[in-house]
Amino acid sequence: MATLSAQGWGWQFAARPAPALKNISFDITQGERVLLLGASGVGKSTLLRAVAGVLGEDEGTASGGLTLDGNTPESCRGTVGLVLQDPENQVILERVGDDVAFGCENLGIDREEIWHRVDEALGLVGLDVPLTRSTSALSGGQKQRLALAGVLAMKPGIIALDEPTANLDPAGAIALKHAVTQVADATGATIVMVEHRVDLWWDFATRIIVLGPNGVLWDGAPSALPEETASVLESAGVWLPHKQIHSSTHHVGSTVLLSAQNLQVGYPGSPMVSKEVNIHVRAGEILAITGPNGAGKTALALTLGGLIPTQSGAVIAASELQGSASGITPLKWRSRELLSRIGSVFQAPEQQFIAATVREELAAGPKALKLPSVEVKKRVAELLERLHLTELADAHPFTLSGGQQRRLSVGTALATKPQLLILDEPTFGQDAVTWTEMVSLLSELRAEGCGIVAITHDADFVAAVADTVLELGGEK
Amino acid sequence: MTTISPLAKLCASGILGVVLLLSLDPVSAMVALLFELALLPWAGVPARRLLRILIPLLIAAPFAGLATLLYGRGVGEVLVVLGPWEITSGEAELALAITLRVLAVALPAVVLFATTDPTDLADGLAQLWKLPARFVIGALAAIRMLGLMRQDWHMLRLARRARGVADGGGPIAALVRLGNQALALLTIAVRRGSLLATAMEARAFDAPVTRTWAREAKFTARDGWFVCGAAVIAIIAVMMAVMTGAWNFVIS
Numbered sequence: 001m002a003t004l005s006a007q008g009w010g011w012q013f014a015a016r017p018a019p020a021l022k023n024i025s026f027d028i029t030q031g032e033r034v035l036l037l038g039a040s041g042v043g044k045s046t047l048l049r050a051v052a053g054v055l056g057e058d059e060g061t062a063s064g065g066l067t068l069d070g071n072t073p074e075s076c077r078g079t080v081g082l083v084l085q086d087p088e089n090q091v092i093l094e095r096v097g098d099d100v101a102f103g104c105e106n107l108g109i110d111r112e113e114i115w116h117r118v119d120e121a122l123g124l125v126g127l128d129v130p131l132t133r134s135t136s137a138l139s140g141g142q143k144q145r146l147a148l149a150g151v152l153a154m155k156p157g158i159i160a161l162d163e164p165t166a167n168l169d170p171a172g173a174i175a176l177k178h179a180v181t182q183v184a185d186a187t188g189a190t191i192v193m194v195e196h197r198v199d200l201w202w203d204f205a206t207r208i209i210v211l212g213p214n215g216v217l218w219d220g221a222p223s224a225l226p227e228e229t230a231s232v233l234e235s236a237g238v239w240l241p242h243k244q245i246h247s248s249t250h251h252v253g254s255t256v257l258l259s260a261q262n263l264q265v266g267y268p269g270s271p272m273v274s275k276e277v278n279i280h281v282r283a284g285e286i287l288a289i290t291g292p293n294g295a296g297k298t299a300l301a302l303t304l305g306g307l308i309p310t311q312s313g314a315v316i317a318a319s320e321l322q323g324s325a326s327g328i329t330p331l332k333w334r335s336r337e338l339l340s341r342i343g344s345v346f347q348a349p350e351q352q353f354i355a356a357t358v359r360e361e362l363a364a365g366p367k368a369l370k371l372p373s374v375e376v377k378k379r380v381a382e383l384l385e386r387l388h389l390t391e392l393a394d395a396h397p398f399t400l401s402g403g404q405q406r407r408l409s410v411g412t413a414l415a416t417k418p419q420l421l422i423l424d425e426p427t428f429g430q431d432a433v434t435w436t437e438m439v440s441l442l443s444e445l446r447a448e449g450c451g452i453v454a455i456t457h458d459a460d461f462v463a464a465v466a467d468t469v470l471e472l473g474g475e476k
Numbered sequence: 477m478t479t480i481s482p483l484a485k486l487c488a489s490g491i492l493g494v495v496l497l498l499s500l501d502p503v504s505a506m507v508a509l510l511f512e513l514a515l516l517p518w519a520g521v522p523a524r525r526l527l528r529i530l531i532p533l534l535i536a537a538p539f540a541g542l543a544t545l546l547y548g549r550g551v552g553e554v555l556v557v558l559g560p561w562e563i564t565s566g567e568a569e570l571a572l573a574i575t576l577r578v579l580a581v582a583l584p585a586v587v588l589f590a591t592t593d594p595t596d597l598a599d600g601l602a603q604l605w606k607l608p609a610r611f612v613i614g615a616l617a618a619i620r621m622l623g624l625m626r627q628d629w630h631m632l633r634l635a636r637r638a639r640g641v642a643d644g645g646g647p648i649a650a651l652v653r654l655g656n657q658a659l660a661l662l663t664i665a666v667r668r669g670s671l672l673a674t675a676m677e678a679r680a681f682d683a684p685v686t687r688t689w690a691r692e693a694k695f696t697a698r699d700g701w702f703v704c705g706a707a708v709i710a711i712i713a714v715m716m717a718v719m720t721g722a723w724n725f726v727i728s
Contacts, residue, residue, distance in 0.1 A: 103679035339640030
């Protein structure tokens with residue numbers, strides 16, 4: 001049994017001028033189910049890592065106290081189990097059984113007991129695959145449940161979850177919630193969770209703690225949250241459930257910019273090929289592409305963006321989009337020709353960063369187009385402002401939070417004002433304020449005649465801006 | 477073959493390798509190679525896969541020989557003159573010996589490792605040879621990351637194209653771009669590595685308790701016989717070479 005207690009705790013990262021968190025105080029007793037909320041970049045993940053005792057001393061300095069039954073988190077390994085956001089980066093070993101057993105081995109548990117726990121943990125999270133199955137053959141949702149099982153097998157008193165459903169499709173997210181609920185019921189473990197999908201977890205939580213820049217903003221049972229506090233929190237960026245999404249009037253685009261005929265997509269060298277689709281992307285229209293994990297949405301975005309070859313069928317640029325570029329096939333265009341025509345924003349922002357500061361990152365595209373430096377500066381300043389990144393202009397892109405990185409990567413595509421934008425999960429990791437800003441930014445671009453394709457799991461986003469929706473099926 | 481302890485395979489290919497490197501004669505290498513080829517059908521590797529993993533070796537070995545043939549020290553009588561190259565009988569003999577030797581040493585190593593699961597090898601190294609778990613598990617986790625790095629490299633290339641910095645400027649600019657992309661891959665790899673380290677640490681990796689192992693690595697009598705078999709092949713090869721007078725000890 002463990003009581004988690006923070007007394008005026010704070011953390012300052014080594015390279016940053018201001019503390020990431022300060023004056024955090026709370027007492028969490030055994031069995032509570034806590035949802036940690038707060039605006040983008042407020043330090044929710046940092047707090048979770050501190051609770052799990054994996055925030056390195058070399059990364060920064062702590063102030064105040066953070067204790068588990070009076071001990072530091074670092075000294076009680078195994079008491080807190082941490083599940084991270086990206087399932088890809090927390091699979092440790094090659095076989096499912098070994099991966100679940102890993103934590104138990106480290107804690108020095110007996111061999112027989114380990115395999116007993118492995119079976120139990122896999123059963124609880126509902127992952128019904130052979131123990132020898134290769135972990136790389138699992139889907140994103142399965143990997144996330146594997147990570148949960150690995151933590152569970154250690155029988156931790158506290159389970160910390162950092163956006164466990166962020167990379168999952170709606171069905172995968174519901175399955176994970178089911179697994180977490182089952183685990184909490186069966187083990188009585190304390191759950192401390194950071195999540196953007198508050199609607200999904202609201203009824204699960206017994207307590208919410210809202211973090212602000214100067215300490216805890218609100219702390220209490222979800223049902224006890226006063227109406228007026230809720231609206232204050234929302235305007236500060238905190239996601240709360242049942243936020244009314246005003247669905248916009250549907251716009252009908254004008255000219256077709258890009259069409260796909262009998263298109264099947266897939267990664268080069270991979271046997272997986274999507275179903276056939278026919279698409280017309282029009283200027284002044286937002287096309288949302290939805291569908292389960294593994295349906296080929298990302299491959300479709302890359303194919304439409306002229307980055308990977310089609311598996312069959314064709315992607316054809318209309319003359320409006322083509323302009324002076326060579327040919328009607330975007331795949332054949334030169335990199336610079338692509339820049340002012342089709343802007344692509346990838347799922348993983350990190351892969352797209354090419355500069356050492358946020359400012360240079362935004363300037364890179366306009367510079368490649370050889371725009372005058374006055375114009376480059378103007379565009380960069382505008383984007384920094386709109387994307388709430390002005391204060392971070394000189395930070396290294398890799399040091400930003402997940403939500404901030406996402407906004408920056410969208411910004412890099414907007415900087416060259418392409419006629420067509422292809423965005424893979426544009427609202428990923430955004431808080432209520434930056435989400436609204438992103439939605440209005442895209443609506444404005446649409447009004448200016450930009451064609452937009454957005455791959456998304458975000459149903460609210462679809463309701464708010466999509467003019468056409470294409471659902472990509474799971475099986476081929 | 478897949479049920480033999482990876483440590484036994486490591487020992488077997490080690491014995492053959494060390495013994496065969498002691499002499500540079502065609503006979504011992506030939507004898508060892510013949511034994512190895514005869515045992516190949518029992519390696520448990522499908523012919524097609526076997527061919528695929530052996531192709532680099534089959535290409536590399538004759539080249540090692542060819543280099544000796546053309547650039548070796550001219551010993552013995554001149555056999556052929558090819559333009560600037562004089563090929564002597566001494567060189568021809570040495571070239572044959574080297575080609576056979578590369579094959580005889582590399583063949584068991586390649587085949588034995590193709591049939592080894594890295595996880596089993598790690599189990600053996602850490603439990604039986606008591607290598608530090610920190611090092612063995614770390615390496616094992618890193619092997620898994622290699623596949624992700626390949627994907628990252630591909631995505632980086634696409635991302636650079638989307639960012640407008642993927643072409644133009646001639647070969648030097650292309651080299652600079654390749655360098656930048658490699659640097660970006662390194663950055664991402666370090667980042668992935670540190671995330672994985674966090675995930676491992678969160679699961680009490682390197683905790684101050686004695687680690688247990690979910691699976692016991694065993695070295696059975698069968699594994700022992702396997703190593704003995706390799707030693708016997710090595711001994712026969714050496715004896716044949718000594719008896720035919722071909723043996724020439726490299727350190728003399």
